[in-house]
Amino acid sequence: MAKAISHCPLVPTPSQPSAWCGGGCKGASWRNFFGVWQEGGAPFSSARVPLSSARRKGPHSASSYHTGALGLVLGHPFDTVKVRLQTQTTYRGIIDCMVKTYRHESLLGFFKGMSFPIASIAVVNSILFGVYSNTLLALTATSHQERRAQPPSYRHVFIAGCTGGFVQVYCLAPFDLIKVRLQNQTESRARPGSPPPRYRGPVHCAASICQEEGPRGLFRGAWALTLRDTPTLGIYFVTYEWLCRQSAPDGQNPSSATVLVAGGFAGITSWAVATPLDVIKSRMQMAGPKHRVYRGVLDCMARSARQEGLGVFFRGLTINSARAFPVNAVTFLSYEHLLRWWG
Numbered sequence: 317m318a319k320a321i322s323h324c325p326l327v328p329t330p331s332q333p334s335a336w337c338g339g340g341c342k343g344a345s346w347r348n349f350f351g352v353w354q355e356g357g358a359p360f361s362s363a364r365v366p367l368s369s370a371r372r373k374g375p376h377s378a379s380s381y382h383t384g385a386l387g388l389v390l391g392h393p394f395d396t397v398k399v400r401l402q403t404q405t406t407y408r409g410i411i412d413c414m415v416k417t418y419r420h421e422s423l424l425g426f427f428k429g430m431s432f433p434i435a436s437i438a439v440v441n442s443i444l445f446g447v448y449s450n451t452l453l454a455l456t457a458t459s460h461q462e463r464r465a466q467p468p469s470y471r472h473v474f475i476a477g478c479t480g481g482f483v484q485v486y487c488l489a490p491f492d493l494i495k496v497r498l499q500n501q502t503e504s505r506a507r508p509g510s511p512p513p514r515y516r517g518p519v520h521c522a523a524s525i526c527q528e529e530g531p532r533g534l535f536r537g538a539w540a541l542t543l544r545d546t547p548t549l550g551i552y553f554v555t556y557e558w559l560c561r562q563s564a565p566d567g568q569n570p571s572s573a574t575v576l577v578a579g580g581f582a583g584i585t586s587w588a589v590a591t592p593l594d595v596i597k598s599r600m601q602m603a604g605p606k607h608r609v610y611r612g613v614l615d616c617m618a619r620s621a622r623q624e625g626l627g628v629f630f631r632g633l634t635i636n637s638a639r640a641f642p643v644n645a646v647t648f649l650s651y652e653h654l655l656r657w658w659g
């Protein structure tokens with residue numbers, strides 16, 4: 317059941333025992349990582365993510381993670397085409413890339429590098445949404461449950477989104493790097509006699525990078541990723557909040573249809589702004605000791621623009637927008653449902 321909330325995330329008050337009390341505080345109140353007060357049971361039994369106010373309980377939880385993962389699976393072929401367009405110069409456009417990938421690598425080619433994003437999505441999104449929610453809580457002193465009745469300012473939503481974006485980068489960076497390296501392997505596994513790919517899978521990829529470049533190699537491109545995600549996740553949450561408030565201005569919970577549309581457009585808007593740095597991030601991730609190396613983000617930008625024109629910064633924009641709508645619609649719907657079930 318929802319309760320009044322203290323200002324400081326995860327800090328106990330005299331009447332509200334510590335969230336860190338493990339299974340020993342059965343029957344007591346505690347607040348989960350996302351700032352929702354709970355009564356009884358063991359805290360932190362699993363990660364839950366709130367976004368907007370939630371009071372109803374529902375049977376949605378079982379499928380929430382699966383729908384998020386399903387969105388990722390459906391969006392992955394688009395992501396592979398985007399990454400290839402951004403980092404390789406052999407394709408004339410989306411269709412050309414799709415046709416060549418299909419002819420050479422079959423349908424499986426579109427799903428390369430998918431396992432680590434699937435394995436990590438719950439953790440990465442939990443950090444993102446959890447830090448967002450707790451930052452908002454610290455800034456506004458309004459609990460998640462009260463947020464529809466007393467909506468936070470867009471400035472606070474933006475700051476909280478930027479903070480979430482900044483923090484999640486350090487979990488996302490290695491998984492994203494491995495994904496990009498595997499997506500760029502164009503060798504066909506199905507064809508006998510074709511050369512073996514450099515990396516045999518995600519674990520081999522991680523091990524090879526550590527061996528060849530040291531553990532820091534796993535964070536190649538992390539600075540570009542930070543510059544990409546910090547402001548754009550602020551934009552992501554502001555767009556979502558703004559669209560929800562347009563359709564439910566009187567402090568009510570948004571309907572599922574609203575959440576889907578607002579989440580989808582939040583994805584498109586944030587990715588449209590993120591695309592230039594997404595191109596630079598992907599190129600820097602591909603640059604290893606054996607490939608051309610950039611001296612930094614600015615060097616990568618300057619060299620890419622000089623060699624390929626300013627259009628390079630918008631590579632993958634169309635396909636990424638097509639992908640962003642369903643993936644983020646499902647992401648927000650999953651988390652709203654998860655929260656309502658928990659709240």
Ligand SMILES: CN(C)C(=N)NCCC[C@H](N)C(=O)O
Pocket residue numbers: 544545548549552582583586587590640643644647
């Ligand atoms: C513009 N950016 C970086 C974002 N909006 N990021 C958050 C959404 C991430 C989601 N899993 C996706 O892949 O679209």
